[in-house]
Structure formats: structure tokens, C-alpha cells
Amino acid sequence: MIFAIRPIKLLKALSQSLELTVNKTSQHHWRTAMIAYRIAEYIGMNERTQQALVYAALLHDIGAASDWEERRKLQSFEISNEMHHHAWSGYVLLKNSPQLGFLADYIRHHHDFWDGSSPNGKAGTEIPLISRIIALADRIEVLLQDDVYILDQRRDILTAVRKGSGTVFEPELVGVISEISCQESFWLDLMNANYYTGFFEMFDWGRFRYSIDDMLDIAEVFATIIDRTSQFTAAHSRKVSCLSAFLAQVKGYSEEEIKLMRIAGLMHDLGKLAIPNEILEKNSQLTEQEYAIIKQHTYYTYRLLEQIDGFQMVAEWAAYHHETIDGTGYPFRIGGAGLSLGSRMVAVADVFAALAEDRPYRKPMEFAQLVKVMQSMAECGKIDGSLVKDLFSHKEEIYALLAGIQSKVAV
Template sequence: MLYNIHPLKLFRALSLSLELSHDGSARHHWRTAMIASRIAEELPIEDSERQLVLHASLLHDIGAAAHWDEEFVGDGAFEGAAQHAEAGYRLLKDSRALGRLALPIRYHHARWDGMGAAEPAGKAIPLAARIIHAANRMETLLAEEKREHVLLQQRPILKTLASEAGKELDPAVVAVLLQIAEKESFWLDLINYQYYDRFFSLRMEGHMHLQLAEILDIAEIFATLIDQASQFTARHSRFVSQVAALLAEKKGFCQMEVTAMRIAGLLHDLGKLSIPAHVLEKEGKLAPEEQTIMRQHTYYTYRILSELDDFPLISQWAAYHHETLDGEGYPFRVPGEQLRLGSRIVAVADVFVALTEPRPYRPKLLTRHQVEEIMQERAAKNKLDDGLVKLLFQHYREACAGMHKWENGDAENEGKNGAMPS
């Protein structure tokens, strides 16, 4: 099993997750990237700088994705722009794979005139950030007026951008944008979803591809983002990844496959960014209609990861964790005989971690015996793989290692009161 992922392909796919809870059909990040890339291609800068602009544009709102409901208010205006830009910077700054995107993302809302914020101003703002700011502003104006035909929006939007040059936006960047936006084709490309694939395929620069370790690093960042969406899942994705990797090792997966399993575990709940906060944060069991909404998350995990045609196994391992051996799982109702071992592993790991975590609807932590009993019952009903459940509890202490502190302080207490980790 080989992984030969182009970074642009990965960033383009993962950018879809950043707007799921706001408007997953808007393609805000893709359109911002298209505008920013067109600006960068007209400037006398290195190819590496153009590449930076394109990649950072695709992820520019990563700091807001877990809390879109808080970022957008009433009329759709952005609040807390500096806060989400700073949050994005903190997520990325120490990343080996994405650290270079941190500064452009940090300052993509910095004003050219420096008013109203203790940020750099003018040419002290990184050029990539200035380009993304202008592109983001144009795309936002376009989105706000989307009821009108796009060509009828051209003049009002360009007038607004011209008025903001030298104040909010870099006048040199705006000048370039105004020039390229004179073409009707520029605007029609932005609303033509069929053109998007061609736009990105033409920019698959060079033969640079991500190593599996770099993909793992990126998956760690998105796991943090996913788990931030709810106060009850602070490290859920990492623990599922840990348990799934352990089971994969015990089943004889090679090291590359174990790393791929770690990635699948980290990204298995990527689609949860589509779930409204009031559902994720509900302090009690979900009502039937809320459960129905929750079921969409695995669908979006699959659709996002399946954008990566080099990622077929990881997308299935990650997204099929609520499919069941009796074929009655969701969202695809995959027959049990078609469920790969990797998907069964992530399903077992996800149930195990969920049962051992504190949850608002469970006043007390479950004991090891209770967790094992529940999982064995599900296996008996052909919901979980019985062999994997048995394997998990044969290596129970390894599975729990590093996951939680024991309820009363250390592992010795398990023999005294049977408490699961808290």
C-alpha cells in the first residue's frame, strides 16, 4: 500500500471540512484560493511564494472551523477575525508540514493602514497574507450578493475593493486584482463548479509529494480541530487513533499500514465539523431528530477523504466506523462481508474510546467489566467484530496506556474498584 499524495490535493480536500458547519456548498476556501492564486500569478514573485499563497488560501480559516456558529452573527458578518486568525496560527506554527502557512494565516485579516489592531501594517504584513486578505474580501462580497447574477455583481464589488485600497487592503494587490477582474471569464470561472478541478489540476506544481509522516502531522492538526468542536471530546480522535493502531499491530499490519491506520483514526470524525454545536454540546441523550443529524458526519468524512483518489483505504477505514457487520449501520449500509478489516478496527476502537470517556449523559464512569460486557453484547448482535473485541481486551492495559488517568490516581486501583480511566 503506497501513499503518493500531492499537497495541493490534500489541502483542497481538507479545506472542504473547514466550512461544513457554515455552508458546505459555498466552497469559500476554494474560491478564495482561486482568486489569490490568480493575483499571485500576476506578481513578480517566486514560484514557491505562489505555492504558499495557494496552500495558505485553502486553509486560511482553519482557526474558525470548530466554532463557525460563534464567528458568524445575524447578517453573516464576521466577528473575531483576528481571534480566529491567531487560532489558526497557533494550530499550525509548530507543524513540520504546515508551519510555513502559519504567518500568512495569522495576518490574513491585518489591515494595510494598521488601524484598530496591534498588528503589522503596510509592507510589514507578509505578502501572502495581503494577497489572501484581498481575495477573501472579494469572495465574501461575492457570497453576500449571491442572489444576483455574478456579472451584475462585477462593478459594485470592484468599486468596493477600490474604495478599500490603502485602508484595509494593499493598494498594489488591489490594483492587480482590479485588472484581472475586468475579464468576464474570471467571474464565470468562480461560479462554475465544473471548472474547479481543472483550475487545481493545472497547478499541481512539480513532483513534490507528501511523505506519510507529513500526512500524519497534518492529520494530528485536524484531529485537534475536530475535537475542539465539543468540550466532551478533548482528545477523542487521538485516542481512537492510538487504539486502532494497537489493534492493527496485533493483527500483523506492516509499519506503513499502522501509520495509515493512525491517520484514519485521527480523521474518522472529520465530518463532525458539519454537526451544529447545540447537538454536539447537548448535555443529555440526543433526541431522535438530533441522532438523525448526527448520522451525517460519517458521510462527510467519506466524501472529503474520497477526494483523494490515492487514499481509498484510509477513507473507508475512517468513514465506515458506524457501519456494522449486519449491514444496518450508517450512512452507506455496507454489507458486513464488504467491510474491510481496517474499517472494523476503527469501529471497535471508536466504541471502546467512547465508552471509556466521560460523557454528559453518563454520571459515572463505566468499569472495565461494564465496557467489555457492552462491547461483547454488540459483537453478539453482529454490530462489532467479535474477534477484534476479544483481541482488544486481551491487550486492555496497552489500549488504555496514556489515554486517561485512572479514576483514583493510578492503574493499581483497577484491582480495587474496577474503575475505567476517567
């Protein structure tokens, strides 16, 4: 099975997962990519390099996605040395990925100072051009204030950027920004959400043939970020992935479907990136509002995955894991008739994995207790009873699978 996917749509959707916050999505990556693209256009960069630039800009802060403290720090203009940490973690995350690895080095250097004073030690043109452009575009984006008239902002933004010329930023690129910024449209575009949400789709950069293994590779990267949002979920997505695939195998799914199920499991909590770590790690009772915030995560999982070409089914499998047979689940309240077996599998896998894991407010559940809880959930119309039976009748195998994952994560 091959997915004919427009990489720009894929990257744009993945990039959006880095922008999730409690109440809305921010646009840091999109707008950084847009500014970077304007610079690339101005200097006559060839189309291939432009693509790599835009893709790298769309994911540049991926290394900070799991850590809200770090995400908050990045919103201030000054770059301190400790902020280079996320550039390095982004690099480590991506470097071994066959699909996204080509972006790793650009991301590693996206806060390198032109004068060579940052920890990487590279200076001037030793720093990849793509990284130099992102460095500048990123800081301009951070200076944008949504509540101040945009054309009143440009003088201060340019002053701030010029101050860093020759130390933080490449002087020639600062010159380019000075030139571009004469166009009112450059600034107006940055404030026009209607325009920039469709901006990247205007590029005719074609479709790329991704195999299921390619998509699995990308899903692995994102599972790592998702699971790092809390020490309690260090291997959760991989466990759900593995258990979902196991259930699919028991039900006689084809090899390809089993792999798709793996992807759905890896991505099922993608929307969790919208939940601050302090809520995920809270060890006392959640307030009503905190619980509502947690519940948003499957909504975002769906809205992100559905944007990827050919991913409709995977989006449903992944995002319906808190929907219930009796229709009282969330966020769509779909109910039994609308819940495919695939979605039910991820739901059962998720409940099992979660109950068997440590949580800030309770210890891992013993098998006997777990059976009781899941059976009663099935009886109450929350999860699929036949899948629960499938799991319990393979107790040894599933515990061995989970132990295998745990030991890999512990390494």
C-alpha cells in the first residue's frame, strides 16, 4: 500500500501539533516558515532547497514540543545558551529517521549565532543557510504582537533584528529583511490568518509516495514526543500501538492493516501536545476544567490526522479511542454503530495500557483487578467485550509484549 501524500500537507499537519495550546492553536511554525520562504524567494534560492527550508521551518521547535517550560521560554526574543537545548533535542529526535532525518542538521543549528558564540561553535557560513534563515525568521515571528497594529510594529522589529546583525544574525539576511519589509503586504500577510492557513498549499510541490513503513517511521518520531510529555507515559503510545496491532492480528487483519493499526496506536494521543505538563503530571484530583482540557486531546488527534492524504481511516482508528459503544464518550459522541472495529481496538488497547501503567494518582493495576474493571466497562457499553476477551485470553503474550517495550524505553 502506498500513500500519495503532498509532503507540504503532511508537514503542515504535523507542524500544527507543535502549536496546540489549551484554548487555540498558535502559528509560530507556520509564520516562521512563511517569513523564511519570503527570504528564500528574495535571494533566489532554488526550489528544492526552498522545500527543505519550509519543511525545516515547519518543524524547527520540535525538540521543545514535550516541554511547556521550554516552549514558554522560546516566546521571548533573547536567546540564552540553555535555549539551544531544544535545537539539539530536535536534531537527536530526527537524525535517525529515514523520512525526516534530512531536516535534523538544519534544526540543530537553527539558533546558532552568526559570530560563532553559541554552543555548537559554528560561525558564519559554516552554519547551514537554511538554519541561518530560520534563525532570523523565527525571531521576527516571536516579536509579532497580535494586539498591536502590524504596520506600527515593523520599525521596532527591524530595530531589534538590526541590533543582532553580525552577532546573532547574518548581516546579509538582515539586509534582505530590511528590503522585504518595505512591502506592506509582507507584514499584512503575517497577520492574515485566512491567507496563511492556505499559504503552503498554494505550492505545487507535488505528491510523494510514502509506503506504510515510511509513515510508521514518522509516527515513531511523534510517539516519542507525545510520550515525553509525562514521565508516567514514557512508553504509552508504543504500548497502545503494540496492543492494537496484536488485537488486529487476532482478528485476522492483513499485514498492511496491522501496520496501519500500529500507526494509529502511535499517533492516538497526538492531541496531548495541547495539554500542559503540569496537568498531565498532577497528582491530586483534577478540577472540572482540567479534565475538560485533557479530554480535548482526541479532538486534536482527529483534526490533525484527517489532514493527511489517505489517512481518514487511521484518523478514525486513532482518534476515537475515548468514544464509547453507548455514545457517551468524547469528543464526537459517535456511539456503537459509527465505531469501526479498528477504533474499538485502539480504545481497548488504550484502556489496558493505561490501567497497567503507573499514574501520578495511582499504582499500576494488577491483572485480576484489571480484568474486573475492563469487564465491567464492557458490560456498561463503554468498550467492546469481544476484544476485551481477546486480550485476556492471551495474557502471557500481551504482558511479554509490554515488557519488551518497557525494557526498550528504559535503555
